[in-house]
Amino acid sequence: MKIAFVVFDKLTLLDLVGFYDPVTRLRTMGFLPELEWDICGLDKHVADDRGLWLRVSRVGESLSGYDVLFLPGGIGTRKLCSHRPFLDWLATGKNIPLKASVCTGALLLGAAGFLENRPATTHPRLLDELKAYGAHVSSARIVDGGDVVTAGGVSASLDLGLYIVERLAGENAMRRIATQMDYPYQPSPEMLLVCPA
Amino acid sequence: MKIAFVVFDKLTLLDLVGFYDPVTRLRTMGFLPELEWDICGLDKHVADDRGLWLRVSRVGESLSGYDVLFLPGGIGTRKLCSHRPFLDWLATGKNIPLKASVCTGALLLGAAGFLENRPATTHPRLLDELKAYGAHVSSARIVDGGDVVTAGGVSASLDLGLYIVERLAGENAMRRIATQMDYPYQPSPEMLLVCPA
Numbered sequence: 001m002k003i004a005f006v007v008f009d010k011l012t013l014l015d016l017v018g019f020y021d022p023v024t025r026l027r028t029m030g031f032l033p034e035l036e037w038d039i040c041g042l043d044k045h046v047a048d049d050r051g052l053w054l055r056v057s058r059v060g061e062s063l064s065g066y067d068v069l070f071l072p073g074g075i076g077t078r079k080l081c082s083h084r085p086f087l088d089w090l091a092t093g094k095n096i097p098l099k100a101s102v103c104t105g106a107l108l109l110g111a112a113g114f115l116e117n118r119p120a121t122t123h124p125r126l127l128d129e130l131k132a133y134g135a136h137v138s139s140a141r142i143v144d145g146g147d148v149v150t151a152g153g154v155s156a157s158l159d160l161g162l163y164i165v166e167r168l169a170g171e172n173a174m175r176r177i178a179t180q181m182d183y184p185y186q187p188s189p190e191m192l193l194v195c196p197a
Numbered sequence: 198m199k200i201a202f203v204v205f206d207k208l209t210l211l212d213l214v215g216f217y218d219p220v221t222r223l224r225t226m227g228f229l230p231e232l233e234w235d236i237c238g239l240d241k242h243v244a245d246d247r248g249l250w251l252r253v254s255r256v257g258e259s260l261s262g263y264d265v266l267f268l269p270g271g272i273g274t275r276k277l278c279s280h281r282p283f284l285d286w287l288a289t290g291k292n293i294p295l296k297a298s299v300c301t302g303a304l305l306l307g308a309a310g311f312l313e314n315r316p317a318t319t320h321p322r323l324l325d326e327l328k329a330y331g332a333h334v335s336s337a338r339i340v341d342g343g344d345v346v347t348a349g350g351v352s353a354s355l356d357l358g359l360y361i362v363e364r365l366a367g368e369n370a371m372r373r374i375a376t377q378m379d380y381p382y383q384p385s386p387e388m389l390l391v392c393p394a
């Protein structure tokens with residue numbers, strides 16, 4: 001099992017890290033000892049939307065072959081939604097069986113053509129923009145379309161991470177990781193929309 | 198107003214970023230336009246506890262002169278708690294009027310001598326270790342001792358960030374930032390212990 005965490009300039013770092021923390025605990029806490037991941041981008045470094053620099057571990061390589069593709073959001077998505085080299089690169093992940101996003105990361109999934117006729121969500125203020133990509137939009141906090149799972153604004157990253165943990169490794173793993181994370185919250189049933197492909 | 202975000206090898210990135218996101222929105226959303234911050238460390242780069250590399254923006258300089266000192270936790274704290282050069286460096290922040298930590302970041306505050314006879318918390322499993330530094334430990338999610346505010350395990354970073362936002366800029370700023378972050382949760386009253394110096 002291998003995850004591609006996609007990064008780019010002016011991403012919102014918490015979109016990424018709120019998901020990365022619970023999901024990578026699948027390996028560090030022993031639930032999926034074979035789990036691997038890369039920080040994937042088109043440049044050696046990216047700076048988040050507030051100036052913090054990260055190193056990209058896999059630069060400019062095809063996204064095919066991963067099992068999970070993750071896209072954070074951030075103001076940087078606005079330019080990338082019409083940036084052909086970036087979208088062509090994302091398209092190399094077309095066959096990844098599970099694609100996930102937080103906040104405006106969904107706009108990138110949309111711009112890459114992955115959301116046509118698929119249920120999806122994004123930041124509550126940007127649902128109309130997401131609709132333009134042919135998505136069936138919902139204001140739920142997490143929308144699980146089977147092959148594509150999208151979440152709302154930045155703080156939904158933790159809930160999405162735990163949701164994907166449960167999909168990949170079951171409820172017991174999710175509960176133990178949430179306890180280790182000292183996370184006392186969970187989305188109420190109406191915050192979740194599940195409509196498999 | 199200037200914040201020092203301290204980083205070190207094998208930090209838990211979400212401890213940092215869950216706090217950094219709401220607090221830096223004080224500037225990006227216009228509540229404290231003069232707010233500045235640095236990513237402070239003893240090396241040019243640090244790698245988090247799962248291998249992601251960050252760039253340090255202020256390397257090896259004194260921590261005096263900041264208004265807020267923030268310490269994340271992570272497995273890297275265990276070594277640093279007895280690493281004299283690191284503790285000597287932290288001691289340069291002794292006069293910073295507001296010190297804050299998430300998870301095992303509190304152990305670093307303790308090892309630096311900042312928690313003697315002060316109320317504090319850390320990850321629920323490590324309260325006894327924190328006690329060894331002379332802290333009056335509590336299992337509350339956020340413990341506000343006035344000059345030192347500590348929080349529990351990693352997911353408490355968001356709650357602590359919003360709590361500090363409210364302390365620095367008021368309830369309206371906190372509510373607007375929480376809404377922009379799409380954060381539907383808040384700590385219940387019994388998760389919070391306020392005992393000013």
